[in-house]
Amino acid sequence: MKDFLYFISEILWGSLVTFLLLGTGLWFTIRTGFVQFRYFRQTRENLKKSTIPRPHGITAFQALCTGLASRVGSGNLTGVALAISAGGPGAVFWMWVAALIGMATCFAECALAQVYKVKDEHGRYRGGPAWYIERGLGMRKMGVLLAIFLLLAFGVVFNAVQSSTIANALHQAFSVPRLGCGIAVAVLCGLVITRGMQGVARVAQWLMPLIAVVWIGTGLIVLISHLDKVPYMLTTIVRGAFGWQEAAAGTAGYTLSQALTNGVQRGLFSNEAGMGSTPNAAAAAASWPPHPASQGFVQMAGVLIDTLLICSATAAIILLSGVGDSPNGEENGIILVQQSLSHLTGPWAGQFIAIVVLLFAFTSIIANYAYAENNLVFLRLGSRGKIWLLRLVVLGMVVLGSVSQITLVWPLADVIMALMVCINLIAILMLSPVVRAVTADYLRQRKLGAVPHFDPHRFPEISHYIESDVWESRPPR
Template sequence: MDILDQVIGFLNNIFWGYVLIYGLLAVGIYFTIRLGFIQIVHFREMLRAVSGSDKTDKDGISPFQALTVSLASRVGTGNIAGVAVALTLGGPGAIFWMWMVALVGMATAYAESTLAQLYKTHGPDGMYRGGPAAYISRGLGLPWLAAIFSIALIIAFGLVFNAVQANSIAEAAATAIGIDKMFIGLAVAVLTGVIIFGGIPQIARVAEYVVPFMAGAYLLAAIVVMILNIDRVPGILSGIVLNAFGLQETVGGVAGSVTAAMLNGIKRGLFSNEAGMGSAPNIAAVATPAPHHPSSQGFVQALGVFIDTLLVCTATAVMILLADVMPSEQLTGVNLTQAALQDHFGQFGTNFVAIAIFFFAFTSIIGNYSYAENAVVYLGGGKGGILALRVAVMAMVIWGAMQAVATVFNFADASMGLMATINLVAIVLLSGTVVVLTRDYLSQRKAGVEPRFHIEDHPDIAPGVNREIWK
């Protein structure tokens, strides 16, 4: 076991100390430049692609549902605890670097989800299916690598991360109302089962209502705090930027060095928004895009990164910095966020964070499951494989609620590191296809027509594309 722990530790050091920190940033910058700063120049297109239609066909889910399912996974306890940790270790400047990571990550998210749409097919149940496994297999002609990716995704997102989210719920509930963690785990597992046994359409329907409510309530709390402290808000926001470059030592009483701010902001930003990880494209592929073009779902998922980091993470940071609390080794993570909201709202603030943790963590469980189901379908699992996954997810929720999950979490980190590395290489190799799709979409929009993708107009790209879907 010690040898296994050492191997996992070594892999995590390579993946998270070198490959992904620099790789995710480099790929984000690469796509930002190659696509002409698409996430800034065409930001309005993201809003249009989400709101363009709430209609879908029987084989897919709507663009808005695809956005909310991806947000269900993205917006987790990291948005509450992770931001607090970044502030503690890196100071206020860390938030600026989270913003920068999100901005370049939006281009990466656009690229991977555009490819997921292009290479989607019909699964055995008739639903659209796809994601990185599809474009690795059919776009690059490497089905064995797609299988490795899928296995890593099932381990990380399908199983272990769901145990971690269940642990967060159990800790918060046990602290708030004193219920035994086993009973909390059983209750969460039953609730999870009710939703995931309805499949991805059921998950999409739940996310469509719950995610806007939970994110909206959290952002509303931040807006109230900012209104009550409106005279301090400009100083806090400008201080975040100045602190990132060492031009202002403290903001809201919190200090941090330039190096620590950059390192912790980049790390926490990458963990939170998931751009380039190869997770969100799994649900992007299930959507019926509006307009009917692969790029439109790319725009939708780029908006997801913006909402996750630029809005929700910033809300947490501002509420902490405007509170009369001092981050420390003893007061960090969820406890710091709870202390900040207690300072603003009294006991209601503490309870509000506990409720937010439940919603953020629970929706992450069902969002993560939807990704893993796609991976099982790619591996040929069929109905039996999906049933086994659902039972395993419920078991991991119960187990995670009762256990400290540190060792297994290290294994999941290694799995996620592997899948992210594979995905980054794949989307860079397929970047020429992304460019062709983007030009096709934007040229039609510029001509004043609603973009539609016809594969016969592009005989030189994408030999593995399902021609029936894109004819």
């Protein structure tokens, strides 16, 4: 089974998904006028007002933190370690490229999630890829397929990955029994997920800034204390990215392919740009200014924080330690990170990493549940009994993942993720005229000095697909 999953994953990621992801990012970069570079100031301005509470939805800051909670999981530690082990230091470069290009993709999918969001029976906003596929493209069956993949990925597989990473880290650092660890994490997660998206968002807005600051700060301390090795590390990353070191040995093409594939693959698993997950949180936000593009700008910051800061901190720790160059580099990813930081700072680092992993993976599990519940509602299975069944399945996978082998879970996660990416990217490419029009509308109002607001009547070609009571036609005060 494991060999079959690796075979399918290699086919999907070897060319199709990698180049579709990069191509889509480049398309939206050009289509939106290089939005992640020229207009990043809008992200800063919208973040200043992102904590303002508004009716019917979570705040923009809570949506950002929920998106980060899902992004910032074991992929930021284990995924980076596995990418470096499989693709060499050059994989880090392609992770950076995937993030910079993926910011435009993230902007597009989150703006679309806002355009086509709806109100549920409780008056709360819901939306995401399944909704903009159904309402924007009129293809409900395609939306159902994506929702099923997302349920499997975020409700089942990814939570097993996170739980497995927690169990490995705590067992390595504190000799905690893996099953006991899984049960304890399941209990903690259960206390949060019973409160739905709103409960997850409230926890995420307090935990995520703390976790991000702690890990980025750790990376900065390591960099400062080993400044003499930093130039060599950066040179190794760039040379490895293009296979220059291996050119003389005649293996440059293979090395470049490995670095590119592993860097983009693990970068996506970490920042989730283009996967179709973050839009589920973005759609739940009552953004200020009341315009779909505002949430797109805010969520772009999540990609930047996740990959260019948090993943880079992990990569620096691994590469500066030199542990990844040893025969132990093929070991479980989280053990490699623990060994690397211990080598640089002392034996206490293994226990510190275990606590960091617990926080990372805990927030990721609760955010994953929120996404799964959202898509259960899209499938018209949002009754109280079915939601409780989903919660039991999620918590069961947390327990099961703590005692399962990650060698089987990772390739399964890769296959499901690839299928989700393909469906979502095709959908947002088909809806790219809407993204362009919405972006231009937002920037035009900013240029005029007005507070941007979204009036569906200015877009007659799509106005009848937008829920009428979600957006007010009157300009905000």
